[in-house]
Amino acid sequence: METNVSNYQDQIYHFNGLWDLPSICGLKIIKKKDNTIIIATDLFDKNPGTSITEWNTKLAKELCDKYEIGYNQLIFIEHTPDKKTKLSFNQESFFKVDFDIEDDKFENPQWQELTKEEVDNLITE
Numbered sequence: 001m002e003t004n005v006s007n008y009q010d011q012i013y014h015f016n017g018l019w020d021l022p023s024i025c026g027l028k029i030i031k032k033k034d035n036t037i038i039i040a041t042d043l044f045d046k047n048p049g050t051s052i053t054e055w056n057t058k059l060a061k062e063l064c065d066k067y068e069i070g071y072n073q074l075i076f077i078e079h080t081p082d083k084k085t086k087l088s089f090n091q092e093s094f095f096k097v098d099f100d101i102e103d104d105k106f107e108n109p110q111w112q113e114l115t116k117e118e119v120d121n122l123i124t125e
Helices: 052-066 117-125
Strands: 006-014 022-031 036-042 075-078 093-102 106-116
Touching: 006 052, 022 052, 036 052, 036 117, 052 075, 052 093, 052 106, 075 117, 093 117, 106 117
Parallel strands: 036 075
Antiparallel strands: 006 022, 022 036, 075 093, 093 106
16 A cells, blocks of 8 residues: 555545454545644444544554654544434534644544534645
């Protein structure tokens, strides 16, 4: 698999989750001058393994290392697509996740909900 990132990527990403269980997520990488935005999308119906929310500390580090993204330049966003139901937890959502970085590890995720417009603004700024 190609590890160089152009300014924009959109792909299905395969990773080993909890207990090395094969897992997948949607992945968008947007490289900008001062930061890199990663949008990881949960693919509930297609993912046989670990969700991105359960694995975000390890996934964020893996992606930074693989695609040569500076830890402090990362903007990591968890995306849940709209599942077209009336249940509120199945509606589209975006959460920016900040991490504490200690000893080359991502720890203590902190979530901040964003609107789709706020995500669009981050991408186009």
